[in-house]
Amino acid sequence: MDRWQAMRVFVKVAETASFAETARHLHMSPPAVTRAVAGLEEAIGARLFVRTTRSVKLTEAGRRYVEDCRRILADIVEAEAAAAGSYATPSGTLAITASVLFGHMHVLPIITDYLDAYPTMAARTLFVDRPVNIVEEGIDVAIRIGHLPDSGFTAARVGSVRRVICGSPGYFDRHGVPTAPADLKDHRIAISTGAFASPEWRFAGDQRVTIHPTLQSNTNEAGITAALAGWGLTRVLHYQIGPALLDGRLQIVLADHEEPPLPIHVLYPEGRHAPAKVRTFVDMAVARLRANRLLN
Template sequence: MDRLHLMTVFVAVGEEESFAGGARRLGMSPPAVTRAISALEARLGVKLLQRTTRYVRVTEAGQRYLDDARRILGEVDEADEAAAGINAAPRGHLTVTAPVLFGKMFVMPGIVDYLSRYPDADVSALFLDRVVNMLEEGVDVAVRIGPLPDSSMRAIKVGQVRRVLCASPAYLEQHGIPQSPQALRERTVIAASGVSPAVEWKFGPESAPANIKLKPRLTVTSNDAAIEAARSGLGITRLMSYQIAPHLAAGELKIVLSEYENAPLPIHIVHRESKYGSAKVRSFIDLMADRLRADKHLN
């Protein structure tokens, strides 16, 4: 059997975790799918799938082969597109992910711009405060804040942000500006669990960090809520600099203890494109990189 066909069948079965599901996706009969998987395993001399009466799971070798097969099939599709001239204009579906507030403030305007420029493209935006597995969830482009783990993904640095402490001018006037991280123990603290779930804030350089354990008076599950509580004068909170930028500009919040801040966190656009680079992904990355690099709040 054709090797690319066998890879295609294996990817379908591995992603669906079912021979029947893979057959439905490909419009093949279940026996034909079973024969294809058996032929592939015989060719490789490796067991790729664990089969029981209740489920199908990839083996350790199968997971590595699944990742490689996805990449290879994606490159073949992109090579076909390039040869057919589809790269002349972005088209098709694009899935993008970013943190919730960052996505709302910086990525969504770029998506709107992208869709306005390219009428044959459509986008799914996953704005989540967790790291999305791009391969498993079918994500084409991600915006990530913080150091990147080693991976096969490609990354483009587009800016940086800081983790900052802030409070309203009214709160600081009434209670005074803290002069050291230890002084936070005598202040009202608002903790956003998405940023500091352990309620232990680290200050200073990596070479000599100071960890301060705090008991917040208010713990919230969203950064928006922490911002509103701080703006209302309840206390001091810790957030990303981009999250409070509009409120700093409006004079509703002020940064404190800036001399104790950690090193800035890099912002990257991460993607899993091959050397061919489909037009839809390449055009979106170029547009978003230009927008983020030009934003004064991120550089």
């Protein structure tokens, strides 16, 4: 096995932490995967993995070497793509992830316009309200709301969103407007029980209020529907109720007590080595999202 292929196998083992899983991904036999890694270890004179019956972990030398291998492999891919023309011309299928409602409202229109602009391209979306491992799930571009952990990925900030409390004008006419977070105890609350839900709502100045919701649902949309119907209050990211705010069907309360806005980023793993399909989509997405007045 040549050195390039052995590096590719080694990087995949590092990503999956499994020789067997790597064999399945690369359509190789498990012994061939083992031989490839052993050959690299012999060539560089260092052990790359600590293997037990239950786990495969990189050694310190392995952690350093895997980054070098990724860089070398990316350079090879870039050179091959440039030679084939795909680096300059978008081709293939683009995989994009975002949260469900943000994806439907703000990302999908960009994707369809992108596909109109590049008719030979195809797209696959993963709109889910959970953290997505970009590498493991084969994602090219992610649109993320919130503060990003260190990842080594390239990120472009495109806007921000506020976490707001809202209700309908009719509800406030009947029940009054809360003027401080503590007033929420006197109001009916609808909450989402999604991945990032919490019974404790935080506000500026380290204020915290424990919420006792009357209505719990697994989606933000249900809470928004209840608020639009004048049933009670709900807390969402402000982009989720943008149209209802613009036409006056919902109003934001306690704005002076809000925490700082959450950033929105367009995130992709390849950086300057990104293929044309990623670079062209990122350029379009960044420009469109930055121009969206509901996100700034």
